[in-house]
């Protein structure tokens with residue numbers, strides 16, 4: 001079977017993205033899974049190789065048909081010409097613009113059907129905004145570029161999958177952003193992705209409450225009764241196995257024990273703290289609801305580690321693995 005063609009963006013040139021890209025692409029297992037095409041910068045990737053002691057042949061190509069997909073070769077569409085000695089951990093407008101160009105090109109390739117999926121390396125949101133792109137991250141850029149209204153951020157590992165109702169917003173805004181519509185959309189998009197991408201025919205989804213003890217019958221907040229319960233009932237009437245709302249403090253224990261296929265969390269850290277306790281090394285961030293497959297690492301640019309050669313690349317390996325599986329499950333292969 002022909003392996004799916006996957007675009008891998010190098011991420012922020014002065015973060016750990018280039019290093020983990022080189023490490024992941026040196027793993028023969030990646031080539032057994034897919035045909036990876038990197039979008040990034042040749043000089044920076046050479047610097048990353050020097051850090052890690054990896055020796056890959058970087059083959060610069062303008063499109064997939066020029067690539068040689070074999071272990072030992074990193075096929076690169078070069079989209080920037082940055083200095084050969086990166087200022088690790090110190091972003092500027094040029095590095096910020098470069099990393100956004102890698103993402104934009106990857107999205108366009110996926111929309112045009114030139115690749116089966118995209119896997120994105122970590123970017124720094126401050127650097128993204130510094131370079132003139134006013135987004136909270138990849139997710140909002142992907143949604144806008146693909147014209148997607150209903151999208152969901154999911155963090156996924158083999159024990160915990162968590163979808164977020166609200167994403168990058170101040171905690172004080174969260175209660176006002178949680179509406180029955182938003183919860184229903186999160187449930188619908190998550191349910192559909194579990195069936196179509198994760199190949200779980202009848203998934204069960206747990207919903208976390210917003211308040212301590214899921215509100216304690218209204219003593220500690222009424223969002224559960226006023227907003228979450230009606231949203232859950234509506235989802236159930238559509239055939240979605242949505243359960244809860246559950247007290248958030250114990251729910252993740254049960255999810256980790258395998259009781260549910262996924263959990264819907266009300267806000268970023270409610271979901272991501274337990275997720276990263278379990279899956280920091282091998283977790284994957286994936287955007288659901290898009291017309292394209294997008295996975296990413298679950299960590300950031302780690303400027304404190306950049307340039308040292310000590311970054312862990314297992315989350316990127318897991319993201320590539322998931323992209324390849326989802327491409328197969330949705331029959332978006334071969335390309």
Ligand SMILES: NC(=O)C1=CN([C@@H]2O[C@H](COP(=O)(O)OP(=O)(O)OC[C@H]3O[C@@H](n4cnc5c(N)ncnc54)[C@H](O)[C@@H]3O)[C@@H](O)[C@H]2O)C=CC1
Nearest residue numbers: 121122123124125126296297298299300301302305311312
């Ligand atoms: N997929 C993406 O593009 C993501 C981007 N970010 C962005 O990255 C930037 C930095 O975010 P932080 O909150 O500092 O989180 P971070 O994940 O970059 O770093 C948190 C801690 O984990 C360590 N760490 C992270 N990745 C590691 C790896 N692969 N191997 C070993 N140690 C690792 C770092 O050294 C640091 O001590 C922010 O702008 C954030 O928004 C954060 C998460 C995901």
Ligand SMILES: NCC(=O)COP(=O)(O)O
Nearest residue numbers: 136137138139140285296
């Ligand atoms: N906490 C996840 C994260 O920050 C990733 O954001 P995005 O770049 O995937 O939108």
